[in-house]
Amino acid sequence: MLEIKNLHVKLEDEDKVILKGLSLTVPKGEVHAIMGPNGSGKSTLAYVLAGRDGYEITDGDILWNGESIVEMEPDERAAKGVFLAFQYPMEIPGVAGLTFLRTATNAVRKKRDQAELSTPDFMKLVKDKAAKLKIDYEMLKRPVNVGFSGGEKKRSEILQMAMLEPSLCVLDETDSGLDIDALKVVADGVNALRGPERAMVVITHYQRLLNHIVPDKVHVLADGRIQKSGGKELALELEKSGYAGFTGKAA
Amino acid sequence: MTVQTLNTKAEQAILRSFEDNAAKLPGGKPVAALRRAAIGAFASKGLPSRRVEEFKYTDLKANVKEALPLATGGAVAGDAANPAGAHFGTEFTADAVVFAGGRGVPAKSGQRHFLADANLPAWAAAALEDVDLKVSADLLLNTALFTDGAVIDVPAGAADDAPIVIVSLPAEGRMTALRHVIRIGKGAKATIVEIERAEDGAGARQSSGLTQITIDDDAVVEHIKVVEARKGSLHLSHWQANLGANVTYKPFQLTIGEGLVRNGLNVLFNGQHSTLDHGAASIMHGTGHADSTLVIDHKVPHCTSRELFKTVLDGQARAVFQGRVIVRPDAQKTDGKQMAQALMLSPDAEFDSKPELEIYADDVVCGHGSTAAEIDPDMIFYCMSRGIPAAVARVLLIESFVAEAIEKIEHEGLREALGGIARDSLAA
Secondary structure, X not given: OEEEEEEEEEEXXXXXXXXXXXXXXXXXXXXXXXXXXXXXXXXXXXXXXXXXXXXXXXXXXXXXXXXXXXOOOHHHHHHOOEEEEOOOOOOEEEEEHHHHHHHHHHHHXXXXXXXXXXXXXXXXXXXXXXXXXXXXXXXXXXXXXXOOOHHHHHHHHHHHHHHHOOOEEEEEOXXXXXXXXXXXXXXXXXXXXXXXXXXXXXXXXXXXXXXXXXOOEEEEEEXXXXXXXXXXXXXXXXXXXXXXXXHOOOO | OOOOOOOOHHHHHHHHHHHHHHHHOOOOHHHHHHHHHHHHHHHHHOOOOOOOHHHXXXXXXXXXXXXXXXOOOOOOOOOOOOXXXXXXXXXXXXXXXXXXXXXXXXOOOOOOEEOOOOOOOXXXXXXXXXXXXXXXXXXXXXXXXXXXXEEEEEOOOOEOOXXXXXXXXXXXXXXXXXXXEEEEOOOOEEEEEEEEOOOOOOXXXXXXXXXXXXXXXXXXXXXXXXXXXXXXXXXXXXXXXXXXXXXXXXXXXXXXXXXXXXXXXXXXXXXXXXXXXXXXXXXXXXOOEEEEEXXXXXXXXXXXXXXXXXXXXXXXXXXXXXXXXXXXXXXXXXXXXXXXXXXEOOOOOEEEEEEEEEEOOOOOEEEEEEEEEOOOHHHHHHHHHOOOOHHHHHHHHHHHHHHHHHOOOOOHHHHHHHHHHHHHHHHO
């Protein structure tokens, strides 16, 4: 279970406060959507969960399965099962996709006291999972994300997620830059990972993604706090009324 | 005109060294005359200082405090089992042309000429006279002092996959000078590897290696150099490449270590529709200094030149990139691009990059870029968010930075060998 308690976050280098007492609980087996206008703190929440530098937690805590993760390095969090699918995945010139996947997969397996995958086992697993995400295997021989289209980058993120078998998946604006076909492929990939042992946080500006990844709960994030929570129908309401009611201005 | 008086100790020692050894240096009367003229020109120029534009960032006059005595062979046994180093298997070394202490070690198969042989072919003797080599003091020095070198003549149409390997093992505490003369026949395909490395032994070495390569029409040549420079050592390398028409020339230079290394490269496009695809990686530690200075001369139309330079610097290491591309008035439709990138692992490292485009033709596409940066913290975060520990992520990213250049090497075995040397150097 993910428990975010009264989380206050500011930028490390400036006095800008972004999260102002955010509280949220996501039990295992559930998918929660976080919707909000631009600048509400959605991406900050994603980065703070993953442990990116540059943010300072001034109050509150983040517990994953009862353990605080706020002092952990990003790689320790990954070993504990935290995975962030980036809104803008990084390009890593010179590192072949397969090398990257293998280094990452075996790094987390080692930390989870699982045996490292042999080359044939790894290849078989990657081929299988890549095919399901309609990722051309040849593409994985190319440097990570270099020259990939928006859709390819997002599918590559979901492939990494599938390989690392996280228990907490955070998807940051996964629908941005996707056409409807790519969106369906990505959503199918995410849905395939839904399960009783896995919690998911789906961050999105638009309701569209939630037609394909149907959430158990929807939360509205505005001005650094969860302003309203509800069922999946809340997303449809927002689609109609916009975020104006939560920010005092049209979004 | 002012005549410069020689006043550095090193310059005087070099002149003495020439006089002491002149009678022993190989070559007949014409070569002796060439040497005499070269040392005379060197005497009036002296070692290049920072006032010479090509040596702006690599002041040899200031850096070379003393000149070591000239090696004339015999002193170094070398690691006979594997003169090329651990990363090169016997497939590379079995037929290698090895020079120890400035003299050719009789080759196992003996199929190639040494420049010091009495029966120097006429084309090679003529090549030594190249006027382009009579300008810069570092090259004049080589002409005056070279004690040996490889003479390699690849016949027209040859297509031997096996690389031609030249290994130089400069002697500890000595100066060595080698001159290699290479001719590639029409339509031939060849891979040439030059390896400059110091055997174990901490002493300083001063070495000069000048390679002249002439490539006839339609030939495809991959030309690789590996320099391992120990602390306190100096290596002055220069390649003079003359390309015919429809040639593909792929030079690659890997420079590692803590010494002072200068890699000069002049490429002359003499025939149309030729391509230069140049890659280089330098990994310098400590107070190492690697200078790559190129002159790419587009004399004729329809030629393409590419340069990709990757440099990794830590400690107080310094790298220099000077890339001068000349596009002559007749060289329309020239396509030239260069990129020099440095990864700075230490705040005390220094990268001096000076791309120069001199374009006299109006219908050309030319560009250059240069970057110097630390490892991108966002990339480290991305790797860590996938469970890769920070230290592993750093190594992965540094290796991948260098690998982008090394991947340009087409010969698979050589790509792996150079990749291994680079990885070892990064781990050092």
